[in-house]
Amino acid sequence: MIFKHFRIYKNICFCRHSSSLSTIFALATGPQLRSGVAIIRVSGSLATQSLLKLTRETKLENFKPKQLYLKKIYHHKTNDLIDQCMTVWFKEPKSFTGEDVVEFHIHGSKAVAGAIFSTLSSFPNYRLAEPGEFSKRAYLNGRLDLTEAEGLIDLINAQTEQQRKQSLYQMQGSLKELYERWRLDLVKSLAHAEAYIDFHEDQHIENDILSDVINTVKTAYNAMSIHLQDHRRGEILRDGCRIAILGAPNAGKIDKHLSDLFTIKSSSFNSLTKLILLNKIDLTNENIRLKFQQLNDNIIPISCTLGVNIEEFLSKLTKSIAEKCTEPSFTTPYLTNERHRIYLTRTVDDLLMFLTFINNNQDLVLAVEYLRLAIRSLGTVTGVVHTEELLDVIFRDFCIGK
Numbered sequence: 001m002i003f004k005h006f007r008i009y010k011n012i013c014f015c016r017h018s019s020s021l022s023t024i025f026a027l028a029t030g031p032q033l034r035s036g037v038a039i040i041r042v043s044g045s046l047a048t049q050s051l052l053k054l055t056r057e058t059k060l061e062n063f064k065p066k067q068l069y070l071k072k073i074y075h076h077k078t079n080d081l082i083d084q085c086m087t088v089w090f091k092e093p094k095s096f097t098g099e100d101v102v103e104f105h106i107h108g109s110k111a112v113a114g115a116i117f118s119t120l121s122s123f124p125n126y127r128l129a130e131p132g133e134f135s136k137r138a139y140l141n142g143r144l145d146l147t148e149a150e151g152l153i154d155l156i157n158a159q160t161e162q163q164r165k166q167s168l169y170q171m172q173g174s175l176k177e178l179y180e181r182w183r184l185d186l187v188k189s190l191a192h193a194e195a196y197i198d199f200h201e202d203q204h205i206e207n208d209i210l211s212d213v214i215n216t217v218k219t220a221y222n223a224m225s226i227h228l229q230d231h232r233r234g235e236i237l238r239d240g241c242r243i244a245i246l247g248a249p250n251a252g253k254i255d256k257h258l259s260d261l262f263t264i265k266s267s268s269f270n271s272l273t274k275l276i277l278l279n280k281i282d283l284t285n286e287n288i289r290l291k292f293q294q295l296n297d298n299i300i301p302i303s304c305t306l307g308v309n310i311e312e313f314l315s316k317l318t319k320s321i322a323e324k325c326t327e328p329s330f331t332t333p334y335l336t337n338e339r340h341r342i343y344l345t346r347t348v349d350d351l352l353m354f355l356t357f358i359n360n361n362q363d364l365v366l367a368v369e370y371l372r373l374a375i376r377s378l379g380t381v382t383g384v385v386h387t388e389e390l391l392d393v394i395f396r397d398f399c400i401g402k
Contacts, residue, residue, distance in 0.1 A: 023047055024129035024137075025120045027113060028103070028402070035108030040116055043134055046125055047100040051089055054082075054104070054119065065091040073104065075119050082115045083107055097134050098141025132395030135402055139383060139391070146383035146394060147175040150337055154238055156402065166237055166336065174333040175340070176382055178227075182220050183378045189213040190375060193368050214358055217371065221351040224344055227335065234334025235341075241321050273320045274298060277313060282306050339394075343377045350374035 023044025029035070042050050048060055053076040055069075063069060066088065073082045086105035095101040106112050120126050135149050144152070151170030158164040193213045200209075281301040300316065302309045335341055350373040357367035379385035 021045070022125050022127045023050075023123075024127060024133055025050070025117070026129035026134070029108070034110070038106050038108040038113055040104045040106060040113065040120075041129075041134065042102040042104075042120065043095070043097045043099050043129075043137065044125075045100065046123070047102045048089060049123065050120055050126075051087060051102045053123070054116070055087065060089075063087075063089050065089055065094070068105075073106070073116065075115065077119075077122065080115075082119070083109075083112045093141065093143075096143065097137040098143045099137060131399060132402060136391060136395040139395075144171075145173075145176045147179070147337075147340070147381065148173055149383075150339075150394065151175075152402070154336065156399065159240075162237055166234065166334070169333060170336060175336070178333060179378060179382050180384075182224065183375060183382070183384065185216055185220055186371065186375045186378065189216045190368065190371050193364070193371065197364055197368065214355070217351055217354060221348060221355065224348050224351070227332070228341065228344055228348065230334055232335070234336040235338065237334070238336045243317075275300060275313065275316055275320070277302050279304060281308060340381050343380045346377040347374045350377065 021044060023042065023046040025040060025042040028039040028041040029037070051063060052058070052060065054073045055071040056074055057063070057071075068086045068088050070084065071087050072084050073087075074080065075082055083106050085107065088103050088105070090096070090101040090103075092098060092100045104116060106116065117128075121128070132153075135144075135152060138144050139146065139149050148171050151167050151172075154167035155164065155171055158167050189212075192209050196210050196213070276299045278299060278301040280303060282303040282305060284301075298316070300309055300313045302313055304310075335344070350370045353370040354367050354374065357363065357370065376385050383391075
């Protein structure tokens with residue numbers, strides 16, 4: 001990939017894309033067009049050409065960045081009037097993607113959108129955006145990191161107030177700041193450890209440097225371990241609770257997602273919250289009901305026929321869900337994604353190996369390699385370290401216009 005230029009942000013080098021990339025366009029609003037307004041977004045080095053050609057303006061100076069203009073939109077070949085709409089230009093790098101971005105706020109008609117799409121498709125080096133490609137370019141241009149991008153897609157998918165709060169907090173950089181602070185501490189420790197290995201005999205580097213490295217790694221290890229022991233609150237809040245209905249055959253269960261139950265380990269199953277319903281209590285006597293309730297507080301005698309204890313069951317079920325789907329934390333953010341957990345677990349494991357090597361007076365050079373691996377795993381969470389395959393997995397869940 002060819003890049004336009006580099007820039008440094010918090011000791012991280014970001015590369016701006018070159019003009020060799022296509023200019024992309026897509027509908028930024030929902031796919032159901034029949035609405036008052038629909039937004040078509042264009043991003044790339046040639047984005048301003050669409051603004052000039054569709055409005056028949058000759059100078060870009062006629063448009064001030066971030067200012068809306070009411071313009072007539074024409075097909076650039078047939079000169080047919082397509083629509084009268086609001087247009088706006090976001091000049092790079094101060095745009096969502098970090099590139100020149102143009103938006104056409106058109107009337108929400110399928111015919112209008114189709115005509116503009118047809119016009120844009122005829123421009124050289126223009127193409128329809130792939131799902132999540134605008135956000136992917138924002139990441140590649142240093143406008144947001146991977147945790148912020150994931151917070152964005154979670155915000156788009158949020159269905160509850162708690163999900164909205166958590167995703168917005170993450171999108172604003174809560175996880176990024178936490179993980180980047182840990183990563184920079186470890187990078188500094190790695191540099192000091194390598195300096196100690198290379199120069200402590202010749203340059204008389206004090207042993208306190210190595211002690212400081214060990215203490216920093218211990219602090220990071222303990223903080224990450226606590227962060228991982230969160231009972232998956234953030235993930236449960238993000239994904240919602242899964243409720244399985246278990247019972248004898250022909251007892252009125254639904255077989256949807258039944259296969260998921262077979263992947264649950266016995267140890268995990270024992271840790272699940274369970275409510276046991278004893279139905280048809282209208283056919284039993286009081287002594288039998290009391291005996292069952294004394295066995296377990298989560299046994300609830302009910303009668304579907306008479307509606308007995310149905311409210312109690314719903315109350316306990318609601319309480320159980322509320323305990324798991326708590327309000328998001330605004331002091332120390334929760335883990336919200338299995339991807340984060342995987343790489344943070346690898347980070348913690350490698351830090352533990354580093355500390356084990358040090359405590360056992362083993363080869364410091366090998367110990368430092370575990371520290372290097374830990375930094376790499378932690379950098380993968382925010383995207384400081386990434387592969388194209390990883391990016392494809394993350395951004396494919398976005399809608400096309402985002």
